[in-house]
Amino acid sequence: MTTMGGYMSAPPGMSGLPxxxxxxxxxxxxxxxxxxxxxxxxxxxxxxMSPGTGAMHAMGAAAGGMMSAGGGSTSPLGAQSASMNALTxxxxxxxxxxxxxxxxxxxxxxxxxxxxxxRSYTHAKPPYSYISLITMALQQSGSKMLTLxxxxxxxxxxxxxxxxxxxxxxxxxxxxxxxxxxxxxxxxSSDKPGKGSFWALHPxxxxxxxxxxxLRRQKRFKCEIKVCKEPAAGGKPSxxxxxxxxxxxxxxxxxxxxxVHASPVKETKRAAAAAASxxxxxxxxxxxxxxxxxxPSPALQTQQLFAHHHHHHHPNHPHxxxxxxxxxxxxxxxxxxxxxxxxxxxxxxxxxxxxxxQQSHQQHRMDLRTxxxxxGYGYGSTAGSGALCMGPKASFDGSTPxxxxxxxxxxxxxxxxxx
DNA sequence: GCCTGTTTATGCGAGT
DNA sequence: ACTCGCATAAACAGGC
Numbered sequence: 001m002t003t004m005g006g007y008m009s010a011p012p013g014m015s016g017l018p019x020x021x022x023x024x025x026x027x028x029x030x031x032x033x034x035x036x037x038x039x040x041x042x043x044x045x046x047x048x049m050s051p052g053t054g055a056m057h058a059m060g061a062a063a064g065g066m067m068s069a070g071g072g073s074t075s076p077l078g079a080q081s082a083s084m085n086a087l088t089x090x091x092x093x094x095x096x097x098x099x100x101x102x103x104x105x106x107x108x109x110x111x112x113x114x115x116x117x118x119r120s121y122t123h124a125k126p127p128y129s130y131i132s133l134i135t136m137a138l139q140q141s142g143s144k145m146l147t148l149x150x151x152x153x154x155x156x157x158x159x160x161x162x163x164x165x166x167x168x169x170x171x172x173x174x175x176x177x178x179x180x181x182x183x184x185x186x187x188x189s190s191d192k193p194g195k196g197s198f199w200a201l202h203p204x205x206x207x208x209x210x211x212x213x214x215l216r217r218q219k220r221f222k223c224e225i226k227v228c229k230e231p232a233a234g235g236k237p238s239x240x241x242x243x244x245x246x247x248x249x250x251x252x253x254x255x256x257x258x259x260v261h262a263s264p265v266k267e268t269k270r271a272a273a274a275a276a277s278x279x280x281x282x283x284x285x286x287x288x289x290x291x292x293x294x295x296p297s298p299a300l301q302t303q304q305l306f307a308h309h310h311h312h313h314h315p316n317h318p319h320x321x322x323x324x325x326x327x328x329x330x331x332x333x334x335x336x337x338x339x340x341x342x343x344x345x346x347x348x349x350x351x352x353x354x355x356x357x358q359q360s361h362q363q364h365r366m367d368l369r370t371x372x373x374x375x376g377y378g379y380g381s382t383a384g385s386g387a388l389c390m391g392p393k394a395s396f397d398g399s400t401p402x403x404x405x406x407x408x409x410x411x412x413x414x415x416x417x418x419x
Numbered sequence: 420g421c422c423t424g425t426t427t428a429t430g431c432g433a434g435t
Numbered sequence: 436a437c438t439c440g441c442a443t444a445a446a447c448a449g450g451c
Binding site: 147177179196 | 422423424425426
C-alpha cells in the first residue's frame, strides 16, 4: 500500500534550501504529516505505551531516571522493565518538551501551547532511516544490545511519529534487523528468560554512517562471506577464516547485486552472534572471541565481541552501566569505539546530538527561537557535509534536545524516506 | 493468537 | 540507465 507514500514528500516549492542538499523542503509546513490525533489505522497497544496519552505515561515511567547517569539497574536489560527504563531516550530526564507535541500537550501547558506547525514537527517522520534508528537505539543502550520490543519502545519514546501506524513501521524494523548484516542477533542467556533475542550492532558495522550523520548510510554494511551456510560437499564450512573479518561494505564488495538480497552473507551474522551467544559455543573458525569458561550475560558477551574486534577493552562494561553511555558521553576515544570509527564528531544528526547531551546536560535548553531558526530557517546556512546533514554549527553544537524528544533540536524536516 | 524473525517482492529517490 | 539504499507489504515459520 502506498498510501503513506506521499506524506513525507516535501511539498512542492519547499525545496531549494541553501546548501541544503538533500534537505529539500522546509521544516515548516509539515502539514502532510499525520496530524496530531493521527488517525492511526492500527494503534496496536504497545505494552507500556499507548499512542497518544500513553506517551506521557511512558515518559513518566521511563523518566524514572535510569539510563543516563543512573542506569541504576544492575541488569542493564532487565527483560521486562528495561524497555521502559534503561532505554528511555530521555535519559531519565523528566523534562517535558512543549514541542514534543500533541502527546504531551497536557503537560506542556507550562509553556504556551505549541503552535500548530510546531506540533506537526512532533509527528513528522524523522529523517532517519530505520537502520539509523535501530543503530541509535542500540548505541545509546548501556549494554549495546536490545530486544526488538525495546527497540520499538526507544523509537516511540523519542519519536512521536512512530507512535502511529506501529504495525507498519515495526514490520520494517524487523525486516531491517533481519536483512541487514549490520545487526546481529544475540540469543538470550538462560538466566534471562524472555521473549525474543537481543539485537546488537555488528562489531564491524561502525562505519555505516560516515561523519556521524544518521540520515542515510554512505554504504551498506555487508558481510562478504560467501558460502558458510551450506557446508560444502565436505560438510565443512567454506569460511574458515573468521567470518566477521571479511565483512565489508557493499561498495567495496562490488559484486553482489543490491536487489539480489541473497543472504549467504548472513552467516557472518550468525558467526558474530555465535560469538556472543552462550547457546552457541564459540568456534574458532567463526569468531575467535575470548571464550570464557562460563558464559557471561549476553550484554557482556557482546562487549567482549566488540572488544575483541577492536583490540581494546570496552570500558562500558554492561555490569557497570552506571558508566552509562561512555560513547555518547564522549568518554571513549572515537577510534576506540566500534561505532565511532568514522563519525566521531558531533554531527547534528548524530546520535550524539540526539542522545548524549540530552542525557548528561540540561544546561543548554534550546530556546524555541533557536529551535525555529534551526528547524525552519537556520539550517540552510550550513551546508553540512552532505545530504540531509545540517551544518555542524546549526546551533546544536552545545545546545541540545535536553528536553527529550529529538524534535527539540535536531530535526529539520522529514524528507529522506519519502515515498 | 500474538510476537518474533526471515524472506521475497516491489517501488522510489538519490547518486553515478 | 544503472546501482544502491531504503521503505513497505506480505507470506511464512517458530516459539510462547
